[in-house]
Amino acid sequence: xxxAHPTSEALSKLQHKLQVRGLDALIVSQPDNRRYVSGYTAPxxxxxxxxxxxxxxxxxxxYLLTDSRFTLQAEAEASACCIHVYRRGLLEALEELLPKxxxxxxxxEAEYFLYANYLRLQELAIRLSVQLLALSNxxxxxxxxxxxxxxxxxxxxTQLNEQVFAQVYQQIAPGQSEREIAxxxxxxxxxxxxxxxxxxxxxxxxxxxxxxxxxxxxxxLQPGETVLIDMGLVLNGYCSDMSRTFVLGKxxxxxxxRLRLVRAAQKAAISTIRAGVTGAQVDAAARKVLSDGGYGExxxxxxxxxVGLAVHEAPRLSLHGHAPLAAGMVVTVEPGLYLAxxxxxxxxxxxxxxxxxxxxxxxxxxxxDL
Amino acid sequence: xxxAHPTSEALSKLQHKLQVRGLDALIVSQPDNRRYVSGYTAPxxxxxxxxxxxxxxxxxxxYLLTDSRFTLQAEAEASACCIHVYRRGLLEALEELLPKxxxxxxxxEAEYFLYANYLRLQELAIRLSVQLLALSNxxxxxxxxxxxxxxxxxxxxTQLNEQVFAQVYQQIAPGQSEREIAxxxxxxxxxxxxxxxxxxxxxxxxxxxxxxxxxxxxxxLQPGETVLIDMGLVLNGYCSDMSRTFVLGKxxxxxxxRLRLVRAAQKAAISTIRAGVTGAQVDAAARKVLSDGGYGExxxxxxxxxVGLAVHEAPRLSLHGHAPLAAGMVVTVEPGLYLAxxxxxxxxxxxxxxxxxxxxxxxxxxxxDL
Numbered sequence: 001x002x003x004a005h006p007t008s009e010a011l012s013k014l015q016h017k018l019q020v021r022g023l024d025a026l027i028v029s030q031p032d033n034r035r036y037v038s039g040y041t042a043p044x045x046x047x048x049x050x051x052x053x054x055x056x057x058x059x060x061x062x063y064l065l066t067d068s069r070f071t072l073q074a075e076a077e078a079s080a081c082c083i084h085v086y087r088r089g090l091l092e093a094l095e096e097l098l099p100k101x102x103x104x105x106x107x108x109e110a111e112y113f114l115y116a117n118y119l120r121l122q123e124l125a126i127r128l129s130v131q132l133l134a135l136s137n138x139x140x141x142x143x144x145x146x147x148x149x150x151x152x153x154x155x156x157x158t159q160l161n162e163q164v165f166a167q168v169y170q171q172i173a174p175g176q177s178e179r180e181i182a183x184x185x186x187x188x189x190x191x192x193x194x195x196x197x198x199x200x201x202x203x204x205x206x207x208x209x210x211x212x213x214x215x216x217x218x219x220x221l222q223p224g225e226t227v228l229i230d231m232g233l234v235l236n237g238y239c240s241d242m243s244r245t246f247v248l249g250k251x252x253x254x255x256x257x258r259l260r261l262v263r264a265a266q267k268a269a270i271s272t273i274r275a276g277v278t279g280a281q282v283d284a285a286a287r288k289v290l291s292d293g294g295y296g297e298x299x300x301x302x303x304x305x306x307v308g309l310a311v312h313e314a315p316r317l318s319l320h321g322h323a324p325l326a327a328g329m330v331v332t333v334e335p336g337l338y339l340a341x342x343x344x345x346x347x348x349x350x351x352x353x354x355x356x357x358x359x360x361x362x363x364x365x366x367x368x369d370l
Numbered sequence: 371x372x373x374a375h376p377t378s379e380a381l382s383k384l385q386h387k388l389q390v391r392g393l394d395a396l397i398v399s400q401p402d403n404r405r406y407v408s409g410y411t412a413p414x415x416x417x418x419x420x421x422x423x424x425x426x427x428x429x430x431x432x433y434l435l436t437d438s439r440f441t442l443q444a445e446a447e448a449s450a451c452c453i454h455v456y457r458r459g460l461l462e463a464l465e466e467l468l469p470k471x472x473x474x475x476x477x478x479e480a481e482y483f484l485y486a487n488y489l490r491l492q493e494l495a496i497r498l499s500v501q502l503l504a505l506s507n508x509x510x511x512x513x514x515x516x517x518x519x520x521x522x523x524x525x526x527x528t529q530l531n532e533q534v535f536a537q538v539y540q541q542i543a544p545g546q547s548e549r550e551i552a553x554x555x556x557x558x559x560x561x562x563x564x565x566x567x568x569x570x571x572x573x574x575x576x577x578x579x580x581x582x583x584x585x586x587x588x589x590x591l592q593p594g595e596t597v598l599i600d601m602g603l604v605l606n607g608y609c610s611d612m613s614r615t616f617v618l619g620k621x622x623x624x625x626x627x628r629l630r631l632v633r634a635a636q637k638a639a640i641s642t643i644r645a646g647v648t649g650a651q652v653d654a655a656a657r658k659v660l661s662d663g664g665y666g667e668x669x670x671x672x673x674x675x676x677v678g679l680a681v682h683e684a685p686r687l688s689l690h691g692h693a694p695l696a697a698g699m700v701v702t703v704e705p706g707l708y709l710a711x712x713x714x715x716x717x718x719x720x721x722x723x724x725x726x727x728x729x730x731x732x733x734x735x736x737x738x739d740l
Contacts, residue, residue: 310416
């Protein structure tokens with residue numbers, strides 16, 4: 001078992017939600033949600049290839065519905081669940097179980113369920129006289145505030161990510177390609193015990209760094225060029241995420257000026273973070289520093305995002321982050337500036353929101369103490 | 371640019387479909403479909419984080435709608451498209467473009483569009499008096515039969531996959547863990563020029579091989595144990611997929627008996643493949659051999675699947691494969707048997723369907739010539 005998260009508490013909370021709403025049952029299909037509630041760690045192989053669904057009712061043991069490829073894993077990991085193996089998929093299992101369990105109202109995850117699958121489910125629901133409800137964020141809203149145990153796992157994930165960065169940084173030299181360094185990073189992650197990268201590692205040199213989601217290329221590092229690295233890993237199921245931008249050798253004045261501005265934006269944002277503040281307010285704090293510095297247009301993405309079982313999850317630190325932050329949330333703070341003909345700079349740390357402020361998880365300050 | 375696929379033909383065919391159906395426009399959101407029609411290679415980062423959508427009309431240049439993180443990549447790769455950058459997502463872009471283009475009927479991909487996003491799109495469609503249509507497989511049906519150029523790319527992908535296998539096989543030794551070998555495989559893929567693995571590499575020893583989708587563990591290889599490897603890579607966008615099962619040293623009689631039976635099932639299936647036969651017929655040919663051998667219950671998954679830009683795509687070789695195969699399709703043939711207390715065996719080759727039969731793409735016969 002790769003997960004140390006106590007799922008029984010999550011399950012109780014979710015069942016309580018069903019009771020409060022008077023909802024007989026909920027299908028949990030999103031893999032991180034599924035894992036959070038059951039301990040079952042199998043990922044889906046693309047949106048059209050489910051590794052299973054939970055059928056959670058108000059009081060009974062939940063069912064983990066899956067196919068025979070996953071029976072052994074399901075039994076080993078989802079010990080609190082009844083394992084129900086289907087041959088033809090979810091609908092076949094529901095057709096058997098819904099009447100048996102007396103389910104009259106059934107929720108599904110509107111933000112993960114495909115429209116085509118909804119049509120099929122609706123047809124079944126009508127046939128069984130079950131009321132179908134599209135629901136959003138029932139499990140996500142539980143996941144957003146981390147338990148002490150989850151925070152510890154995220155700390156460990158971040159610590160390992162920094163260890164990888166430090167080790168790789170020693171080995172970076174002119175002549176290496178973006179792709180080579182990205183592979184070195186991902187190989188080192190695995191060497192040091194990570195399950196996998198939490199996203200495709202970004203390594204971008206020079207003007208390639210103007211693409212916030214650059215894909216590492218065969219371009220070779222020239223002395224004096226910008227190096228932008230955005231990397232994260234998964235350890236015990238929990239993600240980390242960090243970006244650094246630097247120059248090997250002596251950076252020019254313009255680079256240092258822009259790097260300092262991005263760092264100032266990051267510091268301004270971090271100083272505003274505490275429980276009760278909205279994501280939009282934190283985003284605005286960073287955006288103001290960049291705008292005042294003349295780079296408002298060069299910062300085209302949101303300031304940050306939640307991190308947990310998923311590398312991108314709630315809450316958002318952006319123009320659209322209207323909900324107040326709460327203690328125990330984990331977010332990235334990653335201002336940047338991107339100029340098509342020049343390149344880009346991004347600095348990203350992760351922080352835990354607390355009642356009075358926040359705890360910065362990253363210890364690495366190699367390129368931050370300017 | 372990583373894609374060599376000529377997208378203009380795909381685009382013309384898709385536009386022709388719109389004309390025949392009298393559909394003004396189609397939103398193409400599924401990343402492989404998007405790439406197939408436009409050349410734009412960005413993947414989505416999970417189902418909830420789109421890297422863009424195509425808006426294809428009957429006659430005009432298609433629009434690639436994306437956000438500022440991807441502008442440069444979109445311009446470089448999707449040269450036939452107008453690049454339209456949105457700040458808030460698809461709906462904002464559609465609100466502007468649909469009236470401008472005079473779109474009165476709009477299709478979307480029911481098998482990729484999330485139910486929640488459908489609700490948002492429907493609300494917009496009602497407001498703009500646009501008729502909304504849920505469509506399936508418009509682009510997938512084009513992708514299923516490969517062009518000569520695509521077949522060549524798939525051949526190259528398979529060839530490289532076999533090269534990786536051959537190189538890794540030389541290095542496998544007792545004492546190594548499943549995870550170690552999986553990493554060696556994925557590292558060798560990248561060393562030899564693959565873009566990435568086409569799925570998470572499976573390496574399973576002994577009774578772990580009873581899980582068709584086993585996740586590599588720290589379990590160490592004992593002399594005489596079964597080794598099941600299922601591996602594939604992506605080269606120039608196109609996938610390969612191959613499984614081998616073997617024993618280091620002298621296998622016991624039972625293993626050889628079962629391996630021969632799986633190989634016989636594979637050969638029986640391959641000998642039935644030609645244009646016009648259904649996937650279900652091919653599946654049945656393999657299943658009969660396994661059933662006759664007393665292992666009908668031990669083969670719980672379908673026989674095979676199409677391979678192309680996606681590692682799992684149409685057509686299916688399974689009980690549910692009702693459509694006739696056509697020349698130019700590429701499928702895996704992967705019978706197996708899985709016994710919980712013993713382990714498992716799977717042999718997987720890729721073939722191209724032809725008018726008269728099929729071309730087996732795999733040259734490796736190390737564990738097949740029994």
